[in-house]
Amino acid sequence: MSAAAEFPSYSSSSPDELPANEVRRAFSEVVGRAQHGGHVTYITHHGRRVAAVVPADAAEYLEQLEDRALAAMAEEALAEGGEPIPWEQVRSEMSL
Numbered sequence: 001m002s003a004a005a006e007f008p009s010y011s012s013s014s015p016d017e018l019p020a021n022e023v024r025r026a027f028s029e030v031v032g033r034a035q036h037g038g039h040v041t042y043i044t045h046h047g048r049r050v051a052a053v054v055p056a057d058a059a060e061y062l063e064q065l066e067d068r069a070l071a072a073m074a075e076e077a078l079a080e081g082g083e084p085i086p087w088e089q090v091r092s093e094m095s096l
Helices: 020-037 056-080 087-093
Strands: 016-019 041-045 048-053
Touching: 016 020, 020 041, 020 048
Parallel strands: 016 041
Antiparallel strands: 041 048
């Protein structure tokens, strides 16, 4: 996707929900619907959505949004100025 990519389009039908214990049986169909029809399928566990199979372009778009948000946050932090924190100190304090 280009940097100026638009939000991907999806199937107009509402997303499906599939219990986790049925995913293996229907996996090829679920992937095919995402790949060829832009369809979203939520995987549920005890009735709660825990994961989703989405078209790859949707996941890539979300990654781009996250990257842009993080870049904006970094720009704001740099604009505020202040004393930089050495990497060794961050690593030590965060047990990295």
